[in-house]
Amino acid sequence: MVAKLTKGFWPKVARIILRNRILILLGVIGFTVFLALQWKNMRFSNTEANILPDDHPASVQYNAFTKIFGEEGNAIVLGIKDSALFTPKNFNRWNVLSKQLEAFPEVDYVISLENLKELIKDNDTQTFAMEPLISTPPQTKQEIDSLTNHLFKELPFYDNLVYNPKTGTIQTVVYLDKDIMNTAVRNEFILNDLAELVEDFEEETTMDVRISGMPYIRTWNTKSIVDEIGLFIVGALLVTSIIFFFFFRSFRATFISMCVVIIGVMWAFGILGLLKYEITILTALIPPLIIVIGIPNCIFLINKYQQEVKKHGNQALSLQRVISKIGNATLMTNITTASGFATFIILDSDLLKEFGIVASINIIGIFILSLLIIPIIYSFMPLPKTKHLKHLNKKWMDFFVNWMENMVRNHRIAVYITTVAVLVLSIIGIYQMRITGSRIEDLPKKSHFYKDIQFFEAEFDGIMPMEIVVDTKRKNGVVKPATLKRMDRLGTVIDEIPELSRPISIVDLVKYSKQAFYNGIPKYYQLPTSQENTFIMNAVQKSSTEGTNELLQSFVDSTGQTARLTTYMRDVKIDRMEEIEKDVQQAITKEFPAERYNVFMTGKALLFLKGTKYLVKNLLLSLALAIGLISLFMAYLFRSFKMVIISLVPNLLPLVITAGVMGYLGVPIKPSTILVFSIAFGISVDDTIHFLAKYRQELSTHRWHIKRSVYAALRETGVSMFYTSIVLFFGFSVFIISSFGGTKALGGLVSATLLFAMLSNLILLPSLLLSLERSIANKQVLKKPQIDILPQDEDNLKDK
Numbered sequence: 001m002v003a004k005l006t007k008g009f010w011p012k013v014a015r016i017i018l019r020n021r022i023l024i025l026l027g028v029i030g031f032t033v034f035l036a037l038q039w040k041n042m043r044f045s046n047t048e049a050n051i052l053p054d055d056h057p058a059s060v061q062y063n064a065f066t067k068i069f070g071e072e073g074n075a076i077v078l079g080i081k082d083s084a085l086f087t088p089k090n091f092n093r094w095n096v097l098s099k100q101l102e103a104f105p106e107v108d109y110v111i112s113l114e115n116l117k118e119l120i121k122d123n124d125t126q127t128f129a130m131e132p133l134i135s136t137p138p139q140t141k142q143e144i145d146s147l148t149n150h151l152f153k154e155l156p157f158y159d160n161l162v163y164n165p166k167t168g169t170i171q172t173v174v175y176l177d178k179d180i181m182n183t184a185v186r187n188e189f190i191l192n193d194l195a196e197l198v199e200d201f202e203e204e205t206t207m208d209v210r211i212s213g214m215p216y217i218r219t220w221n222t223k224s225i226v227d228e229i230g231l232f233i234v235g236a237l238l239v240t241s242i243i244f245f246f247f248f249r250s251f252r253a254t255f256i257s258m259c260v261v262i263i264g265v266m267w268a269f270g271i272l273g274l275l276k277y278e279i280t281i282l283t284a285l286i287p288p289l290i291i292v293i294g295i296p297n298c299i300f301l302i303n304k305y306q307q308e309v310k311k312h313g314n315q316a317l318s319l320q321r322v323i324s325k326i327g328n329a330t331l332m333t334n335i336t337t338a339s340g341f342a343t344f345i346i347l348d349s350d351l352l353k354e355f356g357i358v359a360s361i362n363i364i365g366i367f368i369l370s371l372l373i374i375p376i377i378y379s380f381m382p383l384p385k386t387k388h389l390k391h392l393n394k395k396w397m398d399f400f401v402n403w404m405e406n407m408v409r410n411h412r413i414a415v416y417i418t419t420v421a422v423l424v425l426s427i428i429g430i431y432q433m434r435i436t437g438s439r440i441e442d443l444p445k446k447s448h449f450y451k452d453i454q455f456f457e458a459e460f461d462g463i464m465p466m467e468i469v470v471d472t473k474r475k476n477g478v479v480k481p482a483t484l485k486r487m488d489r490l491g492t493v494i495d496e497i498p499e500l501s502r503p504i505s506i507v508d509l510v511k512y513s514k515q516a517f518y519n520g521i522p523k524y525y526q527l528p529t530s531q532e533n534t535f536i537m538n539a540v541q542k543s544s545t546e547g548t549n550e551l552l553q554s555f556v557d558s559t560g561q562t563a564r565l566t567t568y569m570r571d572v573k574i575d576r577m578e579e580i581e582k583d584v585q586q587a588i589t590k591e592f593p594a595e596r597y598n599v600f601m602t603g604k605a606l607l608f609l610k611g612t613k614y615l616v617k618n619l620l621l622s623l624a625l626a627i628g629l630i631s632l633f634m635a636y637l638f639r640s641f642k643m644v645i646i647s648l649v650p651n652l653l654p655l656v657i658t659a660g661v662m663g664y665l666g667v668p669i670k671p672s673t674i675l676v677f678s679i680a681f682g683i684s685v686d687d688t689i690h691f692l693a694k695y696r697q698e699l700s701t702h703r704w705h706i707k708r709s710v711y712a713a714l715r716e717t718g719v720s721m722f723y724t725s726i727v728l729f730f731g732f733s734v735f736i737i738s739s740f741g742g743t744k745a746l747g748g749l750v751s752a753t754l755l756f757a758m759l760s761n762l763i764l765l766p767s768l769l770l771s772l773e774r775s776i777a778n779k780q781v782l783k784k785p786q787i788d789i790l791p792q793d794e795d796n797l798k799d800k
Contacts, residue, residue: 014323014375018316021376028372032263035270042273043184044222051611053348058610062602065469068557069564070178073214073465073604074108076190077456078198079171082207086144086168090205092137097201098172106180106189111162112172118155119516128516156525157512160460160502169459176215190219210452212463214604217440220449225284228738232288233265235734240295243727248302252381257298260373261291264366271358271365281740282355290362292731293337293683296724297330297370303720305375306384315383319375327371329693333686334367339629340682343622349615352622401718405711408766415767423653426660433663435616435670440571442670444739453571461501462568464605468503468588469564471598476560481533484510486591487565488527493587494565497580499572505565506555510536569605573668577609612670619674626678627652630685646772647688650765651681654756658749667745676749683728684757687721691761695769710766718762725758 017024052059078097084090095114102110117130133151138144151158152165163170180186198209237258245254265287277283304326308318341363344356407415443450456463468490472483484507491503511525517536518524528536556563572580584601592599627648635644655677667673694717698709732754735747 010324010327011320013327014320017323017372017375018319018379021379024372025376028263028369032266032270035267035274038270038273040273041276042269042279044226044279051349051351051615052607056610056614058602058607061469061600062607065467065564065602068469068562069467069554074176074178074181076174076176076194076211076213076216077171077460077463078174079169079210079212079456079459080207081167081169081210081455081459083168084205084207085170086148087141088137088139088144090207091144093201093205094170094172095134095137097197100197101172101174101194104189104193106177106185106193108175108177110172110174113151113162113170116151116158116162118520119157119512120520121516128513154520154522156522157508157515161504164459167459171456171460174213181215186215187219187222190216191223210455212449212452212456214463214465217443217449217453217463220447221281221443224444224447224739225279225281228740228743229279229284229287231737232285232734233291235737236288236291236731237261239730239734240291240727243730244295244299247299247723248306250384252384253298253302256374256377257295257302259377260298260369261294261366263373264290264294264362264369267365267369268358268362271361275354275358277354277358280351280354281743282351283358285735285743285746286355286359286362288731288734289359290366292728292734293363294366294370295727295731296686297334297367298374299723299727300326300330300720301370301374303723305378309384313383315379319379322375323371329690330367330371332689334363336630336633336685336689337682338363339633340626340678340680343626343629343678346625347615347618347622349618352615352619400722401715404718404762404766405714407763408710408714408770409707412767412771415763416771419653419764422657426656429660429663430656431663433659434668435574435613442740442742445741447739457570460568462499462570464569464571464608465603466500466567466569466601466605467564467603468567468584468599468601469562470592471562473596473598474561478506478556478560478563479510481527481530483563483597484527486597487563490584490587490591491565494567494584497583499570499576499580501568503565503567504555506563507565509555574609574612574670577605581606581609616669616674619678623674623677623681626681630682634685634689643692646765646768647685647692649768650760651685651688651757653760653764654684654753655681657756658753661752662749667749670742673742673745673749675746676753679746680750680753680757684754684761687717687725687758687761688765690717690721691765707770710769714762714766721758721762725754728754 054060054063080094085094091113095112098110098112098114101107102115113134116133118133119128120131121128133155134147138147148163148168151163159165162173176186176189180189194211198211201207202209240261241254241258244257245251248254268287268290272279272283272286301322305318305322308321309315312318338360341356341359344352345360347353347356440450440453443453453463470478470483470487472478472480477483487505487507491505491507494500494503507527511527513536514528514532515521515525517528517532569577569580581601588599588601631644631648634647635641658676658680661667662669662673691713695709695713698712698716699706701709701712729751732747732751735743736751738744738747
């Protein structure tokens with residue numbers, strides 16, 4: 001019944017399209033204009049990708065932390081490692097730069113040598129006061145040496161905060177206003193104001209300023225994404241148009257195809273604007289993806305048109321058959337491709353959900369555009385000339401088809417042995433895979449901000465904040481000696497972990513207070529005894545100095561119940577990050593009894609760890625769903641469990657091979673690489689549908705003669721499968737030019753997987769059908785498809 005309906009449906013669609021050409025073109029233009037007007041709603045993401053759902057325990061803890069202490073990743077650091085800094089001219093110019101930065105409304109406050117305060121005790125009033133480290137600009141080298149000697153040797157509180165005593169590196173910490181952190185204002189400040197000030201400083205002093213910090217990295221990350229979108233689109237258009245022209249040798253066909261995919265790109269941007277989704281590193285891939293996936297549609301449709309013209313020379317009949325004969329086949333293949341992307345919609349990750357929604361909508365959109373525009377434009381043009389049809393008789397394609405047929409006909413045993421050997425090697429490779437990655441691993445390696453990250457990791461032990469929140473469950477519980485000692489012991493454990501920086505907390509402020517109480521003698525930078533604690537706390541309470549209060553507020557909440565302990569983590573792989581988390585958690589459990597304290601770890605570093613593991617788990621679920629969904633689709637089409645199994649083999653094998661290659665090459669499982677499998681599976685299964693549909697049709701035509709049907713199906717579909725696979729291979733290879741490691745890996749791995757899938761579908765699948773002919777090729781198993789994918793009189797995609 002369904003087959004009968006679809007058999008009459010597509011000729012009707014063809015009549016509607018060809019009889020309403022002008023109206024449909026006006027409709028396409030109108031809808032394109034409407035979507036173009038939505039571009040104004042497009043905006044590039046200024047926030048970090050929301051990987052974890054809001055109800056995930058890690059998200060709940062992080063939100064609890066930010067509610068008390070605010071956004072923790074709002075610091076930009078500027079550093080200099082140059083002995084030339086310690087001359088009067090350069091030293092004072094560095095301090096002027098700090099003043100200039102502090103004057104901007106986007107900056108909350110700055111910690112630098114220029115405004116560094118020293119805690120001292122007023123012996124007359126027995127109170128503490130914060131006095132400037134530098135009261136007047138130093139005029140001589142001796143003054144600067146005296147000042148830095150005092151700073152490096154006598155003020156341990158600022159160790160690793162503004163200086164590295166071992167290398168003499170100095171840094172200024174610029175804290176941005178938390179209200180602008182996730183807005184375009186942040187980007188404008190960093191890319192324009194900050195860049196201009198630093199450039200002026202470097203020109204005047206000839207010193208190199210290193211800049212980093214999460215806001216800085218995020219801003220330059222966004223800029224890199226923006227820069228690459230245009231590069232990907234131009235690259236995809238260039239590569240696909242060259243390949244298309246090489247196959248068809250027709251400027252007209254190439255131009256029409258480029259018009260289709262360019263409109264598809266316009267629709268992609270318009271849908272992003274219509275849905276008001278931010279452009280992220282993933283959604284930025286959609287426009288070039290539409291180009292790469294849309295070109296095969298054009299190949300199928302234009303190829304069929306030229307075949308029909310060559311066959312009978314009737315333009316109207318040729319165009320009608322293009323729609324009625326190819327429409328169903330391209331719809332089925334586009335649905336399976338869209339399904340591979342649509343499985344991301346079920347995930348809790350907003351990043352992947354939005355990617356899945358926009359990609360799947362646009363894949364169906366590019367199918368509709370191809371089906372409407374190509375026949376209509378050709379209807380206004382003269383018939384293709386003989387030179388435009390020469391590609392249908394390429395000798396080298398005959399050689400390729402003959403080679404495939406020879407492999408299937410005479411070397412099936414060798415095909416199976418090779419398949420098993422490759423499968424075994426791939427499985428061995430899979431066991432060498434690991435889930436890893438790091439927060440900055442995929443960032444552009446040659447960029448200045450990546451090199452600056454490495455600089456700050458070497459000098460100040462990292463830039464990714466990790467927070468430990470200590471809730472004492474009682475007011476003013478933080479300043480109790482017992483709590484301070486527990487925090488100090490925890491800090492010692494953290495300090496001994498090489499990948500973590502020296503932690504800073506209220507413990508350091510209390511130690512600094514004791515040092516100040518004993519007139520700044522460095523050896524007293526330690527926690528006070530119980531007896532000393534009374535005198536020191538009395539002095540602190542009587543002081544109420546603005547500087548000390550600000551310091552205290554950054555470490556402890558207003559009730560004195562909850563404190564934070566901040567450390568910074570170097571760029572480490574996920575497996576090492578898990579070890580660090582385990583070690584710190586063990587120390588927390590040991591020092592803080594659960595009945596008296598509520599202590600948890602949070603921060604961007606931990607969120608990345610949890611988010612990556614969560615994402616990998618859900619992407620595996622997405623892949624399983626894609627396989628299940630497409631299997632059901634195949635079962636519905638062919639109404640045979642055996643055919644579903646046969647169809648899955650040549651499509652799962654390339655995924656296994658790619659996973660094995662990743663293991664051997666040391667490419668880890670991470671969000672950017674696991675995307676490969678769902679995308680590649682959704683695309684590669686298209687070839688299987690084409691081949692099996694044609695095979696089933698040939699069985700009827702040749703009265704169930706197995707070998708003749710397999711070889712006929714191979715010759716009919718092989719050339720177009722080769723064409724589209726080559727376009728997809730080189731189209732996805734465009735992403736290799738990306739400066740982002742994840743995008744580069746995605747492009748390379750998808751290209752390789754699709755190449756494996758083409759060979760698997762053209763050689764392994766026909767071999768299996770021939771070897772299993774007795775159990776597969778009968779009317780009980782190989783039933784007539786529910787939908788006539790290829791009508792009985794189809795000469796679909798014949799390129800000879």
